[in-house]
Amino acid sequence: MSVFIRHYNPGSVYNAKIWRFASTTAETPKLTNGEDDEEFRVLDILKKRDKLQRRAPRKADVPPDRAEKMRTDQKWGDVWPGPKSFHPSSVPLPIRQGYVPKGQAPPGKKANAELMKIPNFLHLTPPVIKSQCEAIKKFCTEWPKLLNSEEAIEKHYPLEIITSDYCHASPVIRNPLSRIVILRIKLSDLKLDKHARDKFLRLVGDRYDGQTDLVTITADRCPVRRQNLDYVNYLLTACYHESWNYEDWEGDKTLQDMEYYDFDMNQSKRNLVNWHLLCLNEENNFSDEEIKLYDVASIPNATEYIESVSSLFNDGESDATLKKYDTSVRKLLGLPDKKIVT
Amino acid sequence: MYSNIVLSRQWARLACVCRYMSTIEGQKLPQAARSSDGISPPPRIARSPTDILQALAATVGTDPSAAHYKYHDDPYLIPQSNYRKRSYALSAEAGRKAAAWIRDEHAELFTMREWDPPMKMKTPYFNADPQIEAFAPKPIYNDESKVTEEDLRYTIQNALLEDAIKVFELLGGVDNLNDELKLSLLQLLCFYNEKEPVSLEWLEERWFSAATRERQSTTWKLGGLADKIFTAMEPKTSEAYSAIIQGMAKYYQAERAHVLAQEAREQGIPLSTTVYNSLLGCVGFLKEGVTLRVEALKSILNEMNEQGLSPNSETLSACLRSISSWGSGKALQTVALQVVAECRQLGIAPSLSAYYYLLCLFCKEQGPRIDILTNIIADLENRESIEATQATDTNFFITAMGVCSDHLQDVNLAERVHALLMKGDNYKLVGDAYKESIYYRHLVTVTCKYAPFEKTTQLLDTLVPNIYVPEPSVMEEIIRTLEVGGAGDRLADAWSQLVVFGHAKRTKLVEKLLSALCNCYTYQDDEVKAKIRQAAADILKFGQLMEEREENEDRRSPTQKLSASALSNIVELCSDTQDKLDPNWSTVENAVQRLRDEQAAGVPARPQILADLAQKAATVGKPELAALAVTYLAECGFEEATAASVQTLGVMLNRPVEEVETLLQEQKASLATSLHPSALAVAQAYHIAKTGAPLHESESSSASSESDSESSSDDE
Incomplete structure (x- = not known):
């Protein structure tokens, strides 16, 4: 009873709660009087324990994983047709991944965040790739016969244009980075004499890489790729023709100017x-x-x-x-x- | 240069999946078909923007182990019953609807750039680029809206019928509209009969909408807005007449449709083939009697001929629709065949709708068996692709499968129909959820009845439960097939399927399953036997659980209880064990107790089960159970009670049968004191069976109290 009274004193803030405490525990000491007088009873103001007890465990009536029902001769491409994050119930593989505690196996596939984090390539198994290639083959044209080596390609298509396409989840499908156009050409593929070459290099400046012999022109100043493409072509043409021009003052070059x-x-x-x-x-x-x-x-x-x-x-x-x-x-x-x- | 690009903040936030591509763009493409000089690339093969995607999609087949992709691929969320399939899909759509509602109600939130600097804030701007019309907020029209003709045009174009009417009223009615808008509004009203259609956006709602059978009654709104607009239109053009006549014909206002058509003809206004088609479809409402109707049909066709209009495939299906709705009989069938033959001569191939009406006409349930389906299927199989042209086209497959199942009872043909449905893109012709389910009901029924067992199980494995959940009647058929095939393993699984599909409360079905289990129990493997016992015990437990729940929730309509035969079947299955500690014994006790307490309807069909049980229980060492079984038998007055009690007592006392008999005959008085209570109960039962009265006449005043004491002794 002393416990009871002591808690009753502290003041108005806890009044309501203590009343509840009092009303529920008032009878318990009487009932268990003989048995555990000695035991220190815990004050449970918020009734946490009661709440926990009241919550009946929900019955989880879950059907077994569908991976268990899968036939061994099924087409995996039908089960996992596209890229998606790992799901244990539809992958019939005993996969394990994650931190390995000493003397234990790595965590299994269920409830394994590690497996969900990494991108998987379950949608791109070799048979799937094969069948997809077969499916889109009808849109492919024949490769030109004479372009049978890297050298041949370089010889016939000296000019290289590099652009990037972006794909992202957003209401906007445009990406400003896709406007950038890079043009590359080997300097040796341009028909230049000594003077023109010298002038060309002066015009191009640091866009020429002496080690690979490549001239790289990048354009990103126009808002659209097409414009940038036109622009790099224009730049190359202009530089080329300019380098063949002899200006009057070029004759004034002296030994000191070399x-x-x-x-x-x-x-x-x-x-x-x-x-x-x-x-x-x-x-x-x-x-x-x-x-x-x-x-x-x-x-x-x-x-x-x-x-x-x-x-x-x-x-x-x-x-x-x-x-x-x-x-x-x-x-x-x-x-x-x-x-x-x- | 490249490094000079300053990434604006919103781009840095985007998760960019970046594909790097090096192209040889900007170089000349030659025009020759092949690479002419072996260096330049050949011209590009023409393709539409989605061709590659479609080609890739065609490589993916169906996965029978997975639910439809509209559901989450997760064991917790895969729906296993029809009810759940419906509610899950519709719940998801309800969420989409809620989102669309918020989008429309708060449209300003979706058209502004919230990250604009304060000065520029609230400049109208669409976040999406390119802007997709379908995702943009829809305008809301009410009495205060300021509308223009543009709005009316928008609502008509998007088939927003109620909005269109509202805008029409706000614009000031018929007088303030130009002819073009009037006509398009009239067409919209006539097409939908002034009823707002379910938007194309809500796929699930359309898929699951209860397929109310098309009522063949006049639903056209007489004197409605469409009529008003039509009367106000001056001059009435051919298009206006076409719209109103087709609308009336579509909604069974046949008489007025024909009157208007007559009017148009008198005024010399030309009518199109589609108008005549719709008139043909409702010609039967004008006349009574087959001959008059056929004459009217022919006269319209003749009129078309006079107008110089050639029929198309819809003409054919409209004619057949009329003919098939006039009943059956040789005369109509010949007329239908004449029409088809004539159209064939004109090079018109019957559409799926036409075939559907033919099937309706020829394959009546009670009528003689006429196999026109084989030819139809052969024709359809030869077609490259089947296109849906009319709404009734979706009726074909379900009717064809129904004919296979009920009329022709031909499983091979059913397989051909199914193969046709599965070919290419044809599955779109299955219609909606209701039709799909009926289609599979027919397919599964005919397969169960007439196909070899392996084929049936194979089909069931692919269909159930992800594509199709069997209805109770089909489940019964399946159970019968499994019983005949002797597949105890699958029968044991069938119980869990019943629970999952929500059929476990159907007592009749459960009883069928139990008797099937009993019938094929003896010749199963031990493992399967254990599984079957488990299932039987589970059935009893499930029944009790249901009863408890019923008591708690106080339902109005109580579920039916298992019959005595079913309980005895459970007893038979569960008592098949030699082990005293087997948990199934408690199930057996439970079942017998329920029998005893008269919680089951009727009496067991095979009392021998209980007699065997008594003996078995006595052997194993459960005398109370044995006594209970024997007492029940005796109280129900079965002949088996006598023999059973003697044998049980013999096992209990470990003496031969004759000795026990003499014992029972002679020492009536001393038995009470010398016997174990259970044995005494058996002896009591013997006497009840023999004489109809308990052992001691003096104590026989209340048999019920006796049995009470016995049952209490059982508990000890």
Whole structure:
């Protein structure tokens, strides 16, 4: 009874609840008086236990999984015709996946979120793929006979246009990313001479990748793919024709304007020719133009020398280029090979 | 360049499934049929936007283990009975309807861009691109709406009949409309008879709508809006006449339709073939008697000829429809055949509706057996594809299967009809849920009756329960077939099927099942036997559960209880065990107790079962049960009671039969003291059976109290 009273005191807030408590438990002490006087009784204000007891377990009258009724010779494509997330009752496979506790098997297929998370390819089994291919074969045309290798394709269709299509769940089927058009072409497939090539590369800038020899032009400034496609085609055409144009001012290019070392235009060639003529005791009164056009191939070992000088200037000083220069100069001048002093 | 694109926020949110495709777009396509030079690609094969999807879909067949795809593929949610199938599908549609209602009521929420900056907020904008008309909110018209002719045109085009009438009234009635709109409204009203149709959007509602048999009565609204509009139209064009005549003919206002047609003819207004078709369809309402009707039909056909109109396939089915509705008989049948023959000469192939009416005319249930179906099916099988052209086309397959089942009783033909229905796209011709169910009822019945057993089980496996749930009558047929085939395993399963299908309360069906189980019990494997016993025990338990529920819920109409024969069948099945601890013994006790308490109708048809039970129970060591069975037998006055009680007592006392008999004859008085209570009860039963009175005359004042004490001793 003391418990009862003590709880009765605290105040008005719990009044109602305590009354309920009082009314239900008032009789219980009398009934169980002799048996468990000692036991500490738990105050259950919210009557949680009662509520739990009252809720009768709902009868789950569930038919067995349909996977159990499946015949072994059924067509799996009919059961799982399209992509969908995993469902244990319709997949007759003892699949397991998930975190493996020590000494136990991985969780089974039922109520397994791990299996539902990952995309499955149950709709794309080899027989299904085969039958689908057969079904859409009638829409396919014959592959052109001569395009039988990658090289042939590259040769006949040098131009490559890359676009992307997007598919997503939304009221809108458009995706702005699909407007982007990428054009790719190998530089070697364009008919360019030395000057045009140089000019083309200057026009294209960093859209040319020297390692793969590919020029990549991307257009995304127009709202529609078609416009972007027209635009990349226009860009390629314009660059190509522009690179063949000679402007007046292009003749003004001097030695200082060169972006690379051209042997023919430099002092080295004059020195080489002069030296060569000196060796032959010939008249040396060439003008600058004549020196430029002089065919150095007649000079023994000159080509190698020219190459090494060019690479020394173009590729920069390194052990390899210097060594090459060393050997080629020795050869040209007829000097003995370098003796390695040990 | 690429990296410069700033993704706007809504795109970043989208879950993008991105397919990367490299194409050789923008390069010239040659025009030759094949690759002319071996380098350029051949021209593209023409195809419609959905051709590839359809080709892919054609590779997917039906899966008998799965429910229809409109249901969730989950054991908890796969419907197993007709009731559930209907309620699940309609519930889902109710949800869709609720969504559509909210969409229409709060249309402004779906046409605004909520993420617009505050200044631009509420600019009309459709979220969808491309905008799909069917998903957009529908306008709501009420008395305050400001409407234009555009609205009327919209409502007419979308067959929103009530809205169209409302807009029509708001626009100021007949006088304020131009002729074109008047005509299209008239056509709409005539087509639907001023009754709002169920929208095409609600597939399930249309599928499950109770197929009320088309009532052949005048439902045309005389003096309705359609009539008013028609009278107000001046001048009355050929189209207006066509619309009103066809409307009247469709809704059985035959006389006025013919009067109007006559009027049009007198005014020299040409009528089309379809108008004549509809007139042909209702010509029978004008005249009485077959000969007069046939004459009227012929006169209309002659008139068509005079007008220079050539008949089409609908003409044929309209004629046959009229003829078939006039009854049967040789005369009508010959007329029908003449019409068909004449149309054949004109190169008109009968449509499914025409065949349907022919079947109606020739294959009467009581009439002589006429096999026209074989030729019809042969004709249809030769056709490349069967197109639905009329609403009545969907009646063909159900009628054909009905003819196979009831009229011809030919399972091979039924299989051909079924194969035809399953061919290609033909399943759309099955009609609605009601027709589909009747179709399968006929198919299953005829297969059960006339097909070999393996074929029947195969068919049942594919159909039941996902495609078709058998009705009680069909279930009975199936149980009979399984019994004849001796498939105890399937019979045991049939009980759970009965529960799932909602037929378990049908006592007659359950009794049939029980007797079938008993009949084929003896020659089953042990495993199957155990299964059958389990099923029998379950039947009894289910019955009790139902009774309890009934008491709790206080139902008005009590379910029928199992008969005594059925209970004794349960007893027979469940008592087939040598093990005293078998849980089925409690079922047996329960059943016998129910018999004893007269909770079952009638008396057992085979009392020998109970006599055997008594002996078996005594052998196993359940004397109380044995005593109970014997007492029941004796009280019911069966002849078997005497022999049974003697034998049971013999087993109990472990003595030969003769000795027991003498014991019972002689030492009447001492028995009461010397015998075990159960044995005493058996002895009592013996005397009741022999003399009609209990052992001791002095104690016989109340037999019921006696039995009470016995039953209480059983409990101990």
